Amino acid sequence: MSQKTFRRIVTGHDADGKAIVVSDAPPVRAQLVGGPGGPTFFEVWHTLETPAQIHAQPSDSDETGLVLPPPKNATRIRVIEFPPEGEEIRQLTGSDAAEKFRAMGDERASTSAAGAPHPLMHRTQTVDYGIVLEGEMTLVLDRAETTIYPGDIVIQNGTNHAWANRSDKLCRMAFVLIDGEFALS
Template sequence: METQEKTFRRVVTGHDSEGKAIIINDSSTINSHLVGGKGGPTFFEVWHTVETPVLIHPQPDEIDEAHLILPPPKNGTRIRVIEFPPEGDEIRNLTEKEAAEKFKSMGDEKASTSSEGAPHPLMHRTETLDYGIVLEGEITMILDQEETTIKAGDIVIQVGTNHAWANRSGKICRMAFVLIDGQFTNDFNLKN
């Protein structure tokens, strides 16, 4: 089983005192969080914004977060890369309470929709629009009524749906996610 952690290069642009475009940060240092210990996913936090429209400053400041927070800030965005190891029995056999604890460790316990008879113990829903891009490997997206396997180069547009991710391959899957804060309308009845 592949377990090598990948580093990511992050290049942040800005402007000099004359208004010319420059690189203000070029590093591979990205805040990372291993969720649930060995066998759990690693979250690489790349950047987030705190308002829409985003205020563009000549020298953008990165707002530091001490802990992993699953959704973006209210009216904000978040980009992260998640490295999903192959799923084992320790994930497949989680109880409802244990699943809620996993999401609590990600800063959003209320996202968990785990329940008796759910298609996966890590089912969850966030009030966001997410773009998920598979960078390497493959992963199965599980929804309430169906599932599909997505592979490198595939893009998922997750529109506030109840879902889980299951890596049923024997290799790491790496995905980039852009999360945009949203708000559910009253047009449909949400279960869970």
């Protein structure tokens, strides 16, 4: 069921200040979350601050585990491959869901509760751009849901949500996560 691996091309500058390719390879960190039937996260890149520091020879950070949100005042880009959702996801309890988010480095993101529209509802204090690359995905919100297709882009503004792959094919999405804070009313 695995899709063609994608490349991560990182650019930089040589000693003369000319633009070069620093690396061209598949992402170096991939993690299956929740065991068989769970999504695979490909950690592509993240910045540590805004404005981002632009280095002549950028390199990966020393981050080793999966961390759901970006660093404070920073950004993260990842690709996630979601297999078709099975009954094991739909039957998750609140504590099961919290464990899934613990595996993603942010147990506090889980908002799973009795009567929720999906057991993997969650919320982060971020603005996220989600882009469907392949397949289709249903975005589940508290009071709405919509199916998105290749080329569609979701701008997620700190909303409570879940992703449900209700198709029979893998869905690959790219996400750009930007640290944020909720505005006071």
